[in-house]
Amino acid sequence: MASMPQFDLSAPASYSDYVPDLLGEGFEQLTITPDDSPDYEGPVVSTLVRHLAEGPSTRAVLYVHGFNDYFFQRELALNYGAHQFNFYALDLRKYGRSIRSHQRPNNVRDLREYFHDLDAALARVRAEGNTTIVLSGHSTGGLIVSLYMWYRKAKAGVAAMVLNSPFLEMHQPWLLRKFGIPMMKRLGARWPDMALKANLSPIYGESLHRSFQGEWDYNLDWKPNRVFSMNAGWLRAIRWGHAQVRRALGIEVPILVLHSDRTARRGHREDVFETDVVLNVAHIRELAPWLGTRVTTHALEGAIHDVFLSREKVRAEAYRVLFEWLGRVLPLPTAQLGVA
Template structure:
């Protein structure tokens, strides 16, 4: 549950093949400020990181977060959780959120995590030259599949072909149960979040969504031209296997791949590697997330 300082605004969007579609814009204002940040969550996720909002508000930013369509507060009973045919499916709610935010603010930072980082990068590239966004902070953006190169090359054409006929077919992949257990307070972590919206077993990865991710990542690899400063942060360590130390590295994505492909986002990219950072870096252990916030604060001071 969010505190009394927060307001949730429902955004009504065009219906899709499953019916009614909504998104949710969470707002926590910073009185007197004309600067804002828009947070976009990752896959099998939603906004619950109120300490992240605290960080921004303390630095004079009004905080906004989107629960994208079919996620978290926006998930409706008739919908396939977290499903999309294209990462551009999310552009309408980002456009509307930015329109609302820009009514009261002169400066806007977009902060995307994981899949939200991939979506934010593609959106920022699409709106370049329009003056809608002033900077991007991407927390472990999903710039590459976390599978061996050989598997990736074989997988992509197969997924594309199968997704055409069976886009909602589930495939054996998803958020690692070990990762979710490493962050939830009922297990090995310190964070409280709704396990119906962010379940340890995930919602299943569907072929259409995976094909959309592969297409979006191909766009990044071909090179984007984001025209504002970009900060990318990733862990120094990738964790693999059930017996890995999920308290000291990224247990979802390959951190080296994030750093590698970050250079394709635009001409002004800063990449920071965080020792012992988790996949969601701001959910890392207290000393680690203090380093994350220190680096973010330094970058904000320099560029925004």
Template sequence: MSARLSPPLPDALGEPWVQRRIALRPSPDYDGQPEAVLVHRREPTSRQAVLYLHGFTDYFFQADHAERWVAAGLDFYALDLRMSGRALGEKARAGDVRDLHHHDEEIGVALDAIRADGHEQVVLLGHSTGGLIAVSWVDRHPGQVDAVVLNSPWLEHNGPWTERVILTRVIRLLARWLPSVVVSHLDEPYGRWLREQGWDYDLAWKPVEGFPMRAGMAASVRREHARVARGLAVDVPVLLCCSTRSGSPSSPTAEELRSADCVLDVRHMVDRAPRLGPDVSVVQVHGGVHDLALSPGPAREAYESTAIEWVTERLAASRDGSV
């Protein structure tokens, strides 16, 4: 096992969940030595595994969702990426990642650990920004995973033309000289709604109002959006799941909050899906919210059943050599 990966330690989720801290290489972009954290159940039981990448202003806390995958025969691992969740240090500016490609380091260490645990097939599961990171990583690292599942991936900026074009140019200039300057904030209604629904998570790691978006991070996201728009060549099957409709991020109705994506525009996801690779399936979930795993019961069940059945079939076909 890599010397950069700690032995299993108790995790905030309690038994049987443990965490292993990943010591990342020092970089002038980050104060001190950055970390990432790999979370998983204490004893692996399968030769198939899922690696989950969370979104912006997020971390892994959806243990009930993970247990659905475990019950289906896939061990579940989750990576709290640098500058997020469990990996936030005392001096860290939350989410102040200068380049999404920096996450390549912790993804590589996590996958090595998963393989070392005896897993022969691995699925990368990404939500929102984690979905963008996932497809970018697989496009640049062919042959490393067996399938990709995307939960409402952030594949384009949800805003008017002036923001997508003019503001992007300004942010790129700011990122060169002032990468930590705040350029935007998330809207609060979706975060407040999640808390009202009883989802229990650490507000220090996932505040209702979100973490500020800084220039370096925003510029990197827009670079990856441009790569997606030009077309990727993801070499494994991809399942993209999203809601059937979007709501207003800043002033959603109560009905939109409980049955629509009030963070991103699902039309962007559906439009960009064919550009990810040659084998992409799209499933829109009626009544789904931005994080489909946190949707009201029927939509959550539909998403989980769809994703697990698709993965099970695709991994079996890959193992049998029929695809």
């Protein structure tokens, strides 16, 4: 198998000025041109979205979305702000706000390509006066930020991690995982742009968006119900990431892993609002301890794949668990310690 490319993560990125973001009042965005631009498709950018806390704070969270996704969760940002965290979200290259016309959405050949985006985003978050930083990721974003922390180790300058249903294993039948996926991964080394059929049902997206059966509003061009096509290079990159997790990442900062208590039966709609219909939660339970040395897992009864998009009662419980955990693992801000 061809070796994975190495990356120089020390070069700087360039940043635009902040402009108002599409999420409305209090939300701003800037464009990051990372140091590895252009790539094999042409120029790449990522987008940093900001919502500041209700009062002065040196605490921040940087959130990374999942596959077929982008940041649109205003409620998540507002809850962090109410708990005195400056909130930042990163639309990775070729996702959401960062997609450009010459690019195939989500197209990646090595997950370490995203490390340039994370390096640049964290540098900006620190430059804005934040000294205690939480790194958070949902689904594929959870896999990416975990690999980033393993690869960057203490240099990342992150105090804690919050993972929302991290994508640590393929939720596919055993035969496909054992034989079909390894074959497609090998093809990805030679033909990374070869298109693969996305074997994902639209029922999850339909359960979320308000124009179908859900309560959330977002851009269906950036997060379609029938997910963007994937390619063999993407699959190879994902399976490389999964292999690193199974070797144990050994991340040393505290990690909170939130997930549903149940996975839906494949193809069934009856419990789409109360279970994870995307990933197998048994894989999350099994593999989460391999992420680091201080991992806390919490299964939320009735949660869906993105636990913070669950029904109101469930996500209220998710926020309670989240902020109680952060209160335990993070040092108090200087102002709360009574230090001038």
